Amino acid sequence: MHMLSLPLSLLLLSTTARAELVVVASHESPISQLSRAQLAEVFSGRTRIVNGHAITPVEYENADRERFYQQVLGRSPSQMRTIWAKLLFTGDGQPPRVFGSYTEARSQLLADRGLITYIDSKQLGPGLKVIFP
């Protein structure tokens, strides 16, 4: 039983394992590190300033939203939508802007050091730095 289940587990791992989700910003961003709690505050719109620096979260089409909300922010997608509905309809802010692709989001991040987003660590390229984890 054990002999059979170990290779099977490895096989499953190799097909389902994904690279780590990381939060990135322009390498010129004054933010060097954000905690999980700070990210939850920023992405839920309750905080837009961390350590005196303005931060604006953005997203892009086909971002791994559900995994990010669940694993990093510790919120369900429906919780996040409820929070954003309150922000939007009380004039208190907008949900994260969604760009058409990661390429577009990345170029925006490089141009604006206040923007942050989340990516698969394999997508990390020049000009960006990891601020979480």
Next chain:
Amino acid sequence: MPIRPLLLLLGLLALNLPAALAEDTPQLHLSGFGSLAATRTDDPAIGFKRNFQARANADEWSFEADSRLGVQLDLQLNPSWQGVVQVVGMQRERGKFQPTVEWANLAWQVNPNWRLRLGRMVTPVTSTSESREVGYAQLGARAPLETVGIYPMVGHDGADLRYRQSLGSGEARVQVFAGQTAFKLPFLEYEVDQVAGALFTYTLNDWTLRYAHTRIRDARATGGSYLETTRPLVAGLNMIAPFCAATLCSDTITRINRLSSGWGGHFNVLSLGYEDGSWSLQTEYATRKLDTFVSDGRSLVALLGYHHGELTPYLGFSRADSTNRQRAVQFAVSNPALQPTANMLAGIVSRNLYEPQAANRKLYTLGLRWDVHEQLALKFQLDQIRHKYTDANYNGFYVRQPDADGQLRPYDGRLRLYSLSADFVF
């Protein structure tokens, strides 16, 4: 929009906006929200409605109390300037579905710390005042009426300045606002010359602490059937006023006269909220103190939810107390010949002005929110209500119903309110 905020708005536009507009392409965004919601009380003696609505329904399913539709147009002029117009339609003071402009303002994000808004805004008296019509944004079937309802108006036309800054590991926000407003109830219309207040919010990790202080001054009843029906009463009261032999008599008459001549008051609301991936907690304590015959009040709300996937069961407790208008008044006068008249007038004041405010109550809430779709949440809620004074002729949210003879139907003070709603955003 009143003239003063409009002038301010024009001044601000002249100051900076044309230059800002020249740099960016404005973006329009249309969105909305709504609720298809049915409510039912289990007792023909008590109907349920919102305080500004004309019709209450008792012991039968009705879509009239909580159903509404909101449409919002956002105009992003550039990263610093944003305009918003939000119109919400629902049953209002005439008993018909009517749209009202809830928000219509221009916001200038001066820098990440400072924001200035001019125009129409919902007054942020409680933590759910501003989102109270957005059913999708509420955990329960509706924003807690016990605290939201402590403020008799909704919004104001004016200005709003907010400052946000890191404080410790969290973020502090200070907001001040001022303006004026008008408001309509089924039987009374108000104009309020001064609405002003300040609120402080501190968010730290999953916690939010909030304190808001709101003041109104020079609120005057300007129309409505209530003014007409109370006119003879007020004339009678003013006749006996010079002969009042006790403070209660003269003070009550002065307060009743302020309904037309101008009244004011203040509201304090302390809130503590918590939200993580599993738990959601809303607690709020609110007080009001007014210098007219409308009662001072205090209320408390606590709502706890547990997120389990797309299901969020919740339970809550709330209570609302009218603190000084639930007992009958007596007028002692120095002229014995006037005492029978004073007694009669005191009886009318007690029955018609004071008793309708004595809806002191406790609510126990049990409900389930089910996020069936990205833009749709279904809610099932049961409120078990205990009214303290069973003989009073309540008005407001819970309304005593007459029988065929016009007499109040007997009520044992125990009521259940069932709510089913489909709350959506688009």
